[in-house]
Amino acid sequence: MAEFFATYGFLIVSMVLAAVLALSLYVPLMAGQLSLASPGFYALGGYITAVMSTKMLTYDSETFPIPFVLLEMLVAGLACGVLALIVGIPALRLRGIYLALATIAFVEIVRVLALNLEITGGAIGIFGIPQPFNTQIEYLWVAGPLLLITMLFVYRLERIRAGRAFLAIREDELAADAMGIDPTTNKVLAFTMGAILAGVVGALSAHFINTWNARQGTFDASIALLAFVLIGGSRTFLGPVVGGMALTALPEILRTLSGAGSLPAWLGEFMKDGRFIIFGVLLVIGTVFLPHGFIGPNLFSGSRGRKESRPLP
Amino acid sequence: MNEAITETVAEPAQTDETVILKVNQVSRRFGGLVAVNNVSFSVQEGEIFGLIGPNGAGKTTLFNVITGLIPASSGNLIYKGENITRRSPHRIASKGIARTFQNIRLFGNLTALENVMIARHVHGRAGILSGVFGLPAARNEERATQQRALELLNLVGLGNRADENARNFAYGDQRRVEIARALALDPTLLLLDEPAAGMNSNEKADLSQFIRELRHRFNLTIVLIEHHVPLVMGLCDRIAVLDFGLLIALGDPAKVQNDPGVIEAYLGAE
Numbered sequence: 267m268a269e270f271f272a273t274y275g276f277l278i279v280s281m282v283l284a285a286v287l288a289l290s291l292y293v294p295l296m297a298g299q300l301s302l303a304s305p306g307f308y309a310l311g312g313y314i315t316a317v318m319s320t321k322m323l324t325y326d327s328e329t330f331p332i333p334f335v336l337l338e339m340l341v342a343g344l345a346c347g348v349l350a351l352i353v354g355i356p357a358l359r360l361r362g363i364y365l366a367l368a369t370i371a372f373v374e375i376v377r378v379l380a381l382n383l384e385i386t387g388g389a390i391g392i393f394g395i396p397q398p399f400n401t402q403i404e405y406l407w408v409a410g411p412l413l414l415i416t417m418l419f420v421y422r423l424e425r426i427r428a429g430r431a432f433l434a435i436r437e438d439e440l441a442a443d444a445m446g447i448d449p450t451t452n453k454v455l456a457f458t459m460g461a462i463l464a465g466v467v468g469a470l471s472a473h474f475i476n477t478w479n480a481r482q483g484t485f486d487a488s489i490a491l492l493a494f495v496l497i498g499g500s501r502t503f504l505g506p507v508v509g510g511m512a513l514t515a516l517p518e519i520l521r522t523l524s525g526a527g528s529l530p531a532w533l534g535e536f537m538k539d540g541r542f543i544i545f546g547v548l549l550v551i552g553t554v555f556l557p558h559g560f561i562g563p564n565l566f567s568g569s570r571g572r573k574e575s576r577p578l579p
Numbered sequence: 580m581n582e583a584i585t586e587t588v589a590e591p592a593q594t595d596e597t598v599i600l601k602v603n604q605v606s607r608r609f610g611g612l613v614a615v616n617n618v619s620f621s622v623q624e625g626e627i628f629g630l631i632g633p634n635g636a637g638k639t640t641l642f643n644v645i646t647g648l649i650p651a652s653s654g655n656l657i658y659k660g661e662n663i664t665r666r667s668p669h670r671i672a673s674k675g676i677a678r679t680f681q682n683i684r685l686f687g688n689l690t691a692l693e694n695v696m697i698a699r700h701v702h703g704r705a706g707i708l709s710g711v712f713g714l715p716a717a718r719n720e721e722r723a724t725q726q727r728a729l730e731l732l733n734l735v736g737l738g739n740r741a742d743e744n745a746r747n748f749a750y751g752d753q754r755r756v757e758i759a760r761a762l763a764l765d766p767t768l769l770l771l772d773e774p775a776a777g778m779n780s781n782e783k784a785d786l787s788q789f790i791r792e793l794r795h796r797f798n799l800t801i802v803l804i805e806h807h808v809p810l811v812m813g814l815c816d817r818i819a820v821l822d823f824g825l826l827i828a829l830g831d832p833a834k835v836q837n838d839p840g841v842i843e844a845y846l847g848a849e
Contacts, residue, residue, distance in 0.1 A: 419711055426710030426721065427703045430689075434697045437686035444646055444684075446672035446701035446764060455707075501688070 275403030277518050279474060282409040283467050284514040288494035288506030289416050290463035295500055296420075296429065297456035298436030299358065302488035303350075303369035304464040306376040309483030310349065311342035311468025316392035316478040317385060330396035330473065335408060339469040346465025350458040358453045373488055380480040391479020395472050405474050412470070413507070416463060420503040432456050493545065497552040499559025508561050513548075517541040598657075599624045599768055599800050600645070605654035606824075607637070607644055614640040616824035617654070622768070627794060628802045629815035629832075633844060636821040638804045639681050642770050646678050647671040658768070673701040677766035679757040681773045681804070687746035691737060691756050694745050695728035698763035731759040750777040762797065769793070771803040775810055783807060787814045812836060820844065 271278075287304060294301040315338040323334050357368045380386040387393075399405055423429035431452050434442035439449050472478045490513070498509020520541055524534035537544070552559070600622040607615040615637040622628045630638050643649040645656060647668040655664040663671050677698070686694050703724060705717035732738045735755035740748070745756055754774060761769060774790070775783045787810055794801055805811045811818060812832040820828040820835055822844040828835050835841055 422711040422713070423707070426707075426717065427700060427705050427724070428707040428710055430693060430697050431700055433689055433693070434686050434700075437688060438684050440648060440668075441680065441684035441686065442697070443668040444648060444672055444678060445698040445760065446669050447697070448667075448669045 271403040272401065274518075275401055275405075277515060279402060279405040279409050281511040281514045282406065282413050283471055283474070284494065284510035285507040286409075286413050286416050286467045286510075287464060287491055288498065288510035289420055289503060290460040290467065291491045291495050292500065292503060292506040293420065293423075293460040293463065294453075294456045295495065296424070296436060297432035297453050298439065299453050299457060300362065300366045301369045301457055301460060302366050302492060303353070303357075303372050303457070304460060304491055305483035305485070305487035306369075306373040307346040307350065307461040307464035307483075308468035308471070308487070309373075309376050309380060309478075309480075310346055311339075311465035312472035312475075312478040312482055313380065313386050313392070313468075314338060314342040314345055314465075315469040315472035316387075316395050319396050319473070320392055320394065325396075329400065330398040332398050332408070335398050335470065335473060339466045342465040342469035343462045346461045346468075347458050350461030351454065354454045354457040354461075355450075358450065358457060370485060370488060373483065373485055377480050377484050387479065389480065391477060391481075392472075393477035393479075395476050395478065397476065398473055402474070405470070408470055409474075412466065417503060417507060424503070428452075428455075490545075493549050495559070497548060497556075497560055499556075499561035501558050502561055505559045505561040509559065512560075513545070516545070516548075520544065597624050598622070599659060600802075601657040602641075602645070603655045603657060605641070605644060605656065606652045607640055607649060608652045613824050615644060615651075615821075618821070618824070618826045619654075620819050620826065620829055622800060622802055623817075624800055625794070625798070626800060626816040627790065627814055628800070629811040629818040630802060630804045630821065631806070631808070631811055631818060632821035632827075635823075637824040638821055639772055640824075641821070642678060642772055642802075642804065645671075645770065646676060669701075672764060675765070675767040676770065677761035677764040677768070678770035679754065679761050679772055679774065681776070683750075683753045683757055685745040685753055685756055685760070688744060690742050691732060691745055691748070691759075692725070692728055692741040694756055695731055695759050695763045696724050698760045699724045699727060702765065728759075728763060731762050732756070734762070735759045751782060754778075758793075762793070765797075767798070767800060769797075769799050769801045771801060771805075773804050773806065775805055775807050783810055786810070790814060 287308065290304045291301065318338050318341065319330060319334065325331050325334065353372055357365060357372070360368050381389055424433070431442070431447045434445065434447055435449050435452055443449050468483065475482070494509040494513055495506045497513060498507065499505025520537040523529070524537040598621045602618055602620050605615055605618050606613065618641065630641065632638055640649065644651045647663070647666050647670070651664055655662055657663070658674060658676065663674065686697065703720055705720050709717040729738055729741060732741050735758055737752060737755055737759070745753065748756060754777070758771070758774070771790070775786050778786060790801060790803070791814070793799055803815070815832060817829070817831055818835045819826055820838070820841050827840045827844060828838040
């Protein structure tokens with residue numbers, strides 16, 4: 267067991283963090299807003315941790331104190347929340363694909379800034395970020411509760427007044443407006459919650475990855491997160507969680523399989539090196555055959571009793 | 580033709596206390612098209628006011644202007660003595676003007692119950708955190724919201740289907756859910772855009788009775804757009820007739836029915 271965790275500790279924690287990041291995309295999507303800004307806030311959160319832990323916080327213990335990690339996550343969450351308000355109020359005037367483009371631009375701006383500013387260490391980035399744990403699997407002590415709390419939060423959100431306002435905007439913004447729901451306020455709120463989540467994950471990831479530079483949280487990550495949500499399912503919070511975990515594990519599974527020996531060499535090679543191709547093919551297949559994602563809203567419809575109609579052929 | 584009409588349109592003076600909505604020289608232009616052209620009328624508190632006219636007369640556009648979905652190009656709207664002309668739709672809704680849509684706009688992937696509960700939004704106060712943590716106040720509010728929504732669904736006869744997704748309902752039932760949703764706002768002014776569309780004649784007769792009951796029970800003022808002339812004539816206290824964006828007649832059903840301008844608009848000139 268110890269050996270398993272030693273081997274797969276990094277993967278398991280990565281899966282959990284990916285699930286939270288996927289949820290950071292899902293929350294704005296609840297209000298119908300396709301925002302790909304999460305990686306930008308994720309990068310910012312990471313830099314906050316990197317700077318705080320290497321330059322500002324001092325400690326005597328052998329490992330980096332966990333309360334400091336939580337403090338960094340808090341600061342990152344607040345900073346990302348404030349930035350999201352500043353970015354969101356103008357950006358959320360845009361709709362659909364234009365919002366997606368604007369948020370990609372935001373991610374790009376963050377990347378270019380990180381690459382050129384002194385405080386972010388330029389192209390080299392910040393390395394030697396102190397470790398609060400001795401092994402990577404132990405990060406689960408923070409990442410696990412973070413995921414559980416986030417899941418619980420989103421689950422509850424879909425069932426209360428505030429969350430229903432989001433859903434109403436997703437379904438029909440104009441009708442929601444006519445029913446007394448302020449679309450702008452609620453969209454900015456959803457966007458901000460997603461940004462806070464992404465920032466908090468970034469803050470933890472910087473310790474976890476040990477080094478932080480401008481390659482963290484780029485456009486590639488935007489697309490990966492989008493894939494998590496689309497393939498997992500965008501109509502229930504379990505979709506992004508399952509999608510994030512499964513697609514993070516996929517390359518490792520492919521690598522393990524490719525090393526199994528019984529496969530022809532070219533296939534093994536392809537599974538190892540062509541994982542992005544497989545990723546892309548899955549994305550296409552997923553959106554064509556499972557437009558609502560792998561996890562549909564009906565899978566656990568017991569408590570809500572939703573009955574889904576099938577479109578007529 | 581318009582010169583002759585202005586006189587028919589002149590109304591007896593109304594005291595301002597009983598006027599709930601004053602439409603004051605409202606126009607709406609879309610490029611070169613004048614969809615609503617300098618329309619003025621007042622809706623009295625407690626009346627059922629019909630808005631009729633041929634297709635493309637500007638009735639729905641006028642509804643959209645009143646509810647803030649489309650800004651007026653000129654003119655103003657006074658609701659309960661307050662100018663609401665440039666207010667956003669959610670502000671207008673929160674002041675007590677609710678509506679249904681001609682081309683039904685329910686939240687299709689949500690249940691009928693959720694649809695109605697959403698319209699209780701302005702009457703709720705629970706924030707995100709108190710809601711997520713299920714604090715007692717938020718919980719009570721949630722329970723009250725749900726109960727109220729169920730009552731309204733029962734009122735429109737769909738209480739037993741509260742958990743079904745709105746888009747699975749038949750056309751006529753979707754209209755009922757829309758009415759329940761509009762009522763959930765606790766409006767004082769209810770705008771119904773073609774409530775009888777897609778109903779058979781029995782249902783239309785029931786609808787008349789139902790709308791009267793609504794007015795009585797919820798103390799409503801109702802403005803409705805309707806094509807079905809017998810329904811409008813039997814139901815409305817007063818009727819305004821629009822044609823090509825112009826108000827061509829205004830008055831009680833008998834007066835409007837015999838108005839030469841109205842006959843011309845509907846049947847064409849002899």
